[in-house]
Amino acid sequence: xTGVTQSPTHLIKTRGQQVTLRCSSQSGHNTVSWYQQxxxxxxxxxxxxYREEENGRGNFPPRFSGLxxxxxxxxxxxxxxxxxxxxxxxxxxxxxxIDGYTFGSGTRxxxx
Amino acid sequence: AQSVTQPDIHxxxxxxxxxxxxxxxxxxxxxxxxxxxxSPGQGLQLLLKYFSGDTLVQxxxxxxxxxxxxxxxxxxxxxxxxxxxAAEYFCAVGAPNxxxxxxxxxxxLTVKP
Numbered sequence: 288x289t290g291v292t293q294s295p296t297h298l299i300k301t302r303g304q305q306v307t308l309r310c311s312s313q314s315g316h317n318t319v320s321w322y323q324q325x326x327x328x329x330x331x332x333x334x335x336x337y338r339e340e341e342n343g344r345g346n347f348p349p350r351f352s353g354l355x356x357x358x359x360x361x362x363x364x365x366x367x368x369x370x371x372x373x374x375x376x377x378x379x380x381x382x383x384x385i386d387g388y389t390f391g392s393g394t395r396x397x398x399x
Numbered sequence: 400a401q402s403v404t405q406p407d408i409h410x411x412x413x414x415x416x417x418x419x420x421x422x423x424x425x426x427x428x429x430x431x432x433x434x435x436x437x438s439p440g441q442g443l444q445l446l447l448k449y450f451s452g453d454t455l456v457q458x459x460x461x462x463x464x465x466x467x468x469x470x471x472x473x474x475x476x477x478x479x480x481x482x483x484x485a486a487e488y489f490c491a492v493g494a495p496n497x498x499x500x501x502x503x504x505x506x507x508l509t510v511k512p
Contacts, residue, residue, distance in 0.1 A: 291442070320499070322502075327504070328504050328505075329403075329489050329491075329502030329503050329504045329505050330443070330489070330502045331502070332499055332500065332501070335499060343499045345499075377442055377443065379442075379443075387433060387445045387448050388445070389445075390435075390442035390443040390444070391442050392440070392441050392442045393441075393442050
């Protein structure tokens with residue numbers, strides 16, 4: 288059984304740029320959630336996808352968007368990057384959210 | 400709105416001593432509660448969860464937690480801490496669809512030899 292894989296592990300972007308983060312779900316999982324974890328804080332829910340449809344969103348602006356593909360892998364896109372977007376971005380997958388989520392190791396995004 | 404408070408930012412215990420990490424939540428309905436652990440540079444690992452039933456929940460790595468509705472608490476305990484337990488611990492509350500969980504800001508555990 289594979290876990291959740293995120294790529295890249297680290298990246299540095301300039302303010303105003305766009306970034307795409309990728310997540311491969313654990314095998315058999317059809318639900319993916321994305322979280323933002325700023326330094327010293329708990330994860331903040333960005334949005335969730337279930338069978339390629341967004342079915343929940345946290346308090347994040349529209350420049351945060353996502354996709355889920357037929358194989359249930361997912362992307363998080365952030366446009367017009369701001370310095371405050373610097374954080375660890377975590378992807379978590381589940382089978383319909385029933386038994387909790389499996390988290391990836393995250394992508395560390397630094398905006399300069 | 401749902402929220403989670405972890406009152407202790409940092410706790411230090413000696414190896415072999417008992418541990419209790421506090422978690423208080425606010426949630427409008429029957430809560431679904433979780434404890435996760437995060438090692439430096441890593442993602443979160445689920446320690447245990449409470450959905451319903453017995454209010455004392457057993458998890459992995461020898462951890463347990465007790466749900467107390469009257470106190471809106473879900474404290475995590477371990478009878479004897481090991482050096483490898485040093486990490487950050489997060490309590491979370493959410494709907495059955497746990498992907499929409501609200502997390503606390505975490506408690507950092509340091510274990511003294």
